[in-house]
């Protein structure tokens with residue numbers, strides 16, 4: 001697999017074409033951003049840690065029957081993925097209240113959400129990723145009702161798999177964001193799953209082990225990501 005021209009550089013990852021028209025190369029950079037890019041920093045080792053973390057999780061999901069775009073690791077900071085037509089809708093599931101939900105509704109952080117909530121956001125940096133719903137997505141052509149229904153069902157299947165996986169490592173999966181695309185007519189999980197795009201708390205102490213450490217200036221960001229990985233049996237060196 002040969003890496004070719006840069007297709008797109010996002011806030012934390014760059015996407016390259018490859019010698020296979022059906023495959024792309026994702027490069028996980030050390031760049032870290034929050035608050036719509038207003039807070040930015042390069043955190044040493046983050047690209048490598050998130051690349052390996054994502055590969056581990058995507059393989060677990062694939063093994064559980066959830067189609068993902070992940071194909072294989074290419075280097076410490078790169079992996080090969082299927083080239084998909086991305087759907088510009090972010091799916092968020094919450095098991096415990098935190099972040100945007102607490103800010104929006106004024107509920108107490110950490111309360112259990114039963115059943116877990118499901119929210120949709122438009123993937124659009126300029127507009128600040130506004131919250132949307134099925135009706136808006138259909139009307140504006142961001143996703144069809146059939147696609148949204150499959151995305152919702154897959155997002156909850158991911159919850160079943162990952163809630164238990166993290167619990168086995170002594171962690172609570174508080175919430176997470178997923179993105180999907182279409183590959184050969186099928187809805188497939190895309191983007192990444194790493195502590196950048198989810199909230200993970202220690203099950204006993206509720207210590208934050210995810211990107212909130214960066215957002216809230218708590219320090220020890222990459223150390224926490226590596227700790228999460230180690231608890232799941234990953235090695236990073």
Ligand code: C5P
Pocket residue numbers: 090092098099100101129175176177196197198199211
């Ligand atoms: O900010 P909010 O509480 O709505 O985020 C919910 C979950 O989705 C968090 O785990 C957050 O890290 C993730 N998220 C993300 N990218 C976004 C928005 C949210 O990874 N653009």
